[in-house]
Amino acid sequence: MNKTAIIIGREFNERVRKKSFILTTLLTPLLMIALMVAPVLIMEYSEGKEKRIVVVDESGIIAPALQNDGEMIFEPMPVTVEAARSAFDTHFAILHIGKEIMTNPSDARLYTNEASSINIETHIANQIESIIESEKLKAYNIENLPQILSSIETDVTLQSFKNQVSESDEEAVSSSSAVATVLAYALSFMLYMFLLIYGAMVMQSVIEEKNNRVLEVMVSSVRPFDMMMGKILGVASVAVLQIVIWIVLVAVVGYVVVTTMLPDELAAAVAMIKQGAAIETMQESTDIGLLQAIITLTDIGYLARIFASLLLFVMGGFLMYAAMFAAVGSAVDSPQDAQQLQTPIMLPIILSLFIMMSVINDPTSSLAYWFSFIPLTSPIVMMARIPYEVPLWEIAVSLIILYATFAATVWGAAKIYRVGILMHGKKPSLKELWRWTRYKY
Amino acid sequence: MNLLTIENVSKSFAKHTALDDVSLTIPQGSIYGLLGPNGAGKTTLLRIINRITAPDKGRVLFDGHDITPEDVYSIGYLPEERGLYKKMKVGEQAIFFARLKGMSKSEATSKLREWFDKFGINEWWNKEVGELSKGMAQKMQFIVTVMHNPKLLIFDEPFSGFDPINANLLKSEILELRDKGATIIFSTHNMSSVEEICDHITLINKSRNILSGNVEEIRHKHGSNIFEAVYRGNEAALLAALDKRCEILESKPSPTGINRIKLHIASDSEVRGVIATANECVELRSFSEIIPSMNDIFIRAVNGNL
Numbered sequence: 001m002n003k004t005a006i007i008i009g010r011e012f013n014e015r016v017r018k019k020s021f022i023l024t025t026l027l028t029p030l031l032m033i034a035l036m037v038a039p040v041l042i043m044e045y046s047e048g049k050e051k052r053i054v055v056v057d058e059s060g061i062i063a064p065a066l067q068n069d070g071e072m073i074f075e076p077m078p079v080t081v082e083a084a085r086s087a088f089d090t091h092f093a094i095l096h097i098g099k100e101i102m103t104n105p106s107d108a109r110l111y112t113n114e115a116s117s118i119n120i121e122t123h124i125a126n127q128i129e130s131i132i133e134s135e136k137l138k139a140y141n142i143e144n145l146p147q148i149l150s151s152i153e154t155d156v157t158l159q160s161f162k163n164q165v166s167e168s169d170e171e172a173v174s175s176s177s178a179v180a181t182v183l184a185y186a187l188s189f190m191l192y193m194f195l196l197i198y199g200a201m202v203m204q205s206v207i208e209e210k211n212n213r214v215l216e217v218m219v220s221s222v223r224p225f226d227m228m229m230g231k232i233l234g235v236a237s238v239a240v241l242q243i244v245i246w247i248v249l250v251a252v253v254g255y256v257v258v259t260t261m262l263p264d265e266l267a268a269a270v271a272m273i274k275q276g277a278a279i280e281t282m283q284e285s286t287d288i289g290l291l292q293a294i295i296t297l298t299d300i301g302y303l304a305r306i307f308a309s310l311l312l313f314v315m316g317g318f319l320m321y322a323a324m325f326a327a328v329g330s331a332v333d334s335p336q337d338a339q340q341l342q343t344p345i346m347l348p349i350i351l352s353l354f355i356m357m358s359v360i361n362d363p364t365s366s367l368a369y370w371f372s373f374i375p376l377t378s379p380i381v382m383m384a385r386i387p388y389e390v391p392l393w394e395i396a397v398s399l400i401i402l403y404a405t406f407a408a409t410v411w412g413a414a415k416i417y418r419v420g421i422l423m424h425g426k427k428p429s430l431k432e433l434w435r436w437t438r439y440k441y
Numbered sequence: 442m443n444l445l446t447i448e449n450v451s452k453s454f455a456k457h458t459a460l461d462d463v464s465l466t467i468p469q470g471s472i473y474g475l476l477g478p479n480g481a482g483k484t485t486l487l488r489i490i491n492r493i494t495a496p497d498k499g500r501v502l503f504d505g506h507d508i509t510p511e512d513v514y515s516i517g518y519l520p521e522e523r524g525l526y527k528k529m530k531v532g533e534q535a536i537f538f539a540r541l542k543g544m545s546k547s548e549a550t551s552k553l554r555e556w557f558d559k560f561g562i563n564e565w566w567n568k569e570v571g572e573l574s575k576g577m578a579q580k581m582q583f584i585v586t587v588m589h590n591p592k593l594l595i596f597d598e599p600f601s602g603f604d605p606i607n608a609n610l611l612k613s614e615i616l617e618l619r620d621k622g623a624t625i626i627f628s629t630h631n632m633s634s635v636e637e638i639c640d641h642i643t644l645i646n647k648s649r650n651i652l653s654g655n656v657e658e659i660r661h662k663h664g665s666n667i668f669e670a671v672y673r674g675n676e677a678a679l680l681a682a683l684d685k686r687c688e689i690l691e692s693k694p695s696p697t698g699i700n701r702i703k704l705h706i707a708s709d710s711e712v713r714g715v716i717a718t719a720n721e722c723v724e725l726r727s728f729s730e731i732i733p734s735m736n737d738i739f740i741r742a743v744n745g746n747l
Contacts, residue, residue: 006540014529213524217585220491220518221541223510422493435455 003222004230011205011234016241025242029249032186051092051120056081058099062108065131072123081111089113095124102132157289176296178289181360183387187310188356188380190243195317195349195379198239199325202232203338206329206421215421224418228330229410232322239318240311247307258298270294309386309395316402317379320409321345327413327433330420337427344430352380363388373398375405412437443502444469444593444624445490450499452485459485460496461648467626467641472619474639474656475628476735478743481645483628484521487595490626491518504592514543517591521598521628523582527571532557534570535585542589549588556584560610575602583611587618594618595626600634612638632736642735646743660732663741667731668704668712674723676700682722686715699726 015021055076057063063076074095077084081096088094092114098107108128110121137145209215218227258267269291296302328341355377359368363385372382372390378398386395419436420428428436445467452460459482467473477483488494490501492513501508503515526534532553539549557563560580570578579602587594599615600608616638619625627639635642636656644652652659667690672679676694679702683689691703706712716728733741 003541006537010529010537014526209524209526212527213520213522214526215524216520216522217518217524217538217582218541219493220516220520221513221538422488439455
């Protein structure tokens with residue numbers, strides 16, 4: 001049996017059987033959900049203690065119209081500012097509205113006794129603004145003003161479609177940009193984590209093997225190249241297994257949620273649209289944004305395309321980076337020594353994360369376009385573009401460049417690895433690593 | 442028949458020469474000592490034999506042909522720095538290494554059972570290597586090295602870290618392997634073990650082979666004509682009688698009446714005369730040549746005084 005396969009088997013078994021692998025695989029999705037839900041819950045349930053604000057209104061217009069909300073309680077007081085500031089120092093703040101507020105909008109001051117926040121200040125400023133605006137409107141003496149205002153209020157939901165003429169039917173595919181954005185974030189971030197975590201794992205384990213001299217025993221029966229490939233591929237198969245488990249988990253949970261928890265009329269609407277009904281025919285009460293999101297998320301073809309490219313880019317990106325991490329691991333004696341050498345490897349990974357942010361702002365920017373072909377950044381950047389639908393040829397070209405680079409890095413890394421695993425003692429510089437690649441063995 | 446022949450092998454790294462035109466032949470079925478001070482080039486030579494590194498010049502012949510990648514299956518190498526996966530179970534790990542040496546899984550399992558029975562360590566099978574003591578891990582490493590029945594075994598300092606009992610066990614295992622036909626290369630600094638078990642040696646110093654041959658031959662060849670006599674009788678009379686025939690190095694009278702004397706006899710032809718003279722004036726109990734120990738030869742050779 002092929003030796004690389006034996007090593008892959010060992011690396012894979014050793015990691016997959018660990019409790020920590022099972023735990024992280026199952027808990028990470030929960031943690032992600034918790035991370036997404038937690039801020040919302042905190043916003044919902046975190047009612048700070050009530051803030052009493054004394055209002056000294058010299059104009060007489062603002063104070064009566066100020067609305068108390070859960071947290072903020074406005075207490076108009078017929079006193080002077082100076083008196084209020086000395087008398088009410090246990091209140092949260094004193095709001096002073098000047099006489100000229102209608103003509104000079106900055107004639108308002110807030111004296112706080114406790115730490116204030118932008119939120120509170122914007123909230124107060126907004127209230128004052130809308131009071132002044134409606135006062136000004138009143139000055140035009142329009143009849144039935146409230147009715148007019150409420151009848152002109154509108155909330156637009158933009159339906160976005162992919163403009164493609166398919167051969168079978170002329171129907172445009174409805175696509176949800178919200179879903180694409182969330183997917184782009186989630187997928188490229190996942191790739192970023194995988195490259196860093198699993199890449200570092202390869203490096204760690206090479207350092208460990210080198211330190212406890214297992215490599216010296218192995219190297220007498222296995223070529224260093226096979227050893228390195230066995231390790232990289234072994235760890236890669238663990239990563240792939242983890243991703244597949246996550247995809248299955250998400251699919252199962254998603255299926256259960258969609259089939260059981262979706263309100264009936266929404267489910268019916270989704271079904272009708274899938275059978276060709278236009279979105280415009282839906283009842284007015286349906287939330288079209290949500291509807292579109294559900295349709296995108298239940299589009300099996302779209303999801304399959306995304307996950308297939310996810311696996312391909314994870315593999316390509318991981319193999320390329322892992323080879324470099326393995327080379328660094330082989331060259332040093334301890335993780336501390338590795339720090340300096342691994343920096344040049346980490347930089348492009350971190351850079352791609354920043355580029356990913358800009359991709360999400362504008363998926364068609366030339367920055368996004370070019371960096372999704374440059375092999376060191378392409379896995380993360382391309383993964384951020386794919387949910388927005390990228391032409392197949394672009395994905396293919398990007399993958400070809402990525403895998404070609406992978407072959408080149410493995411070739412170079414193997415040369416360093418071969419020298420590095422038998423070197424002990426001094427920490428080599430980048431220049432020395434380069435020299436190692438030209439050693440003849 | 443030589444199992445391994447090293448012909449004019451040279452190897453240099455960036456700044457220094459590790460091996461400079463080294464040649465040696467290792468007879469089939471022998472225990473061959475590879476000696477030399479630290480940094481002399483022994484490990485590099487062992488790595489070349491194991492095909493871990495390739496020589497710059499020269500060739501390595503294994504069993505009559507240029508060594509090939511498949512030959513590593515016929516070699517067992519116990520490196521000086523022992524290494525095992527600490528988190529892996531003993532049995533599983535031994536099978537892993539055996540498979541890398543070309544054994545099938547079932548073959549490896551049954552072979553391993555045999556060795557574990559032999560060493561009485563069956564209860565280790567499912568232990569993690571990290572739980573074993575250093576000596577236990579060494580034993581396991583030894584088993585891993587020999588379990589695929591290699592024709593050539595290379596041991597780099599095999600006895601370091603063993604207590605005398607286990608060192609003896611190991612020694613008898615090594616001799617048994619030799620008796621079953623394996624050829625053994627032994628790299629060590631421990632000269633007494635060389636005298637005990639090696640048939641041949643090569644001494645490498647500063648990248649060159651400075652001394653090769655059969656252990657007994659070497660020791661006799663490098664004897665420096667020093668003899669020791671044990672006798673009963675008058676010391677002064679003996680000293681006076683021998684004074685002109687040879688050089689007295691040391692004379693130790695003893696209260697027990699059994700005295701010792703050390704002599705340097707300039708040429709072999711005078712040995713008989715010296716014995717005859719001594720025999721006439723004292724009662725000789727023994728007269729023997731002092732053969733230098735491998736330790737002396739090693740030190741003298743390395744210092745260039747051979």
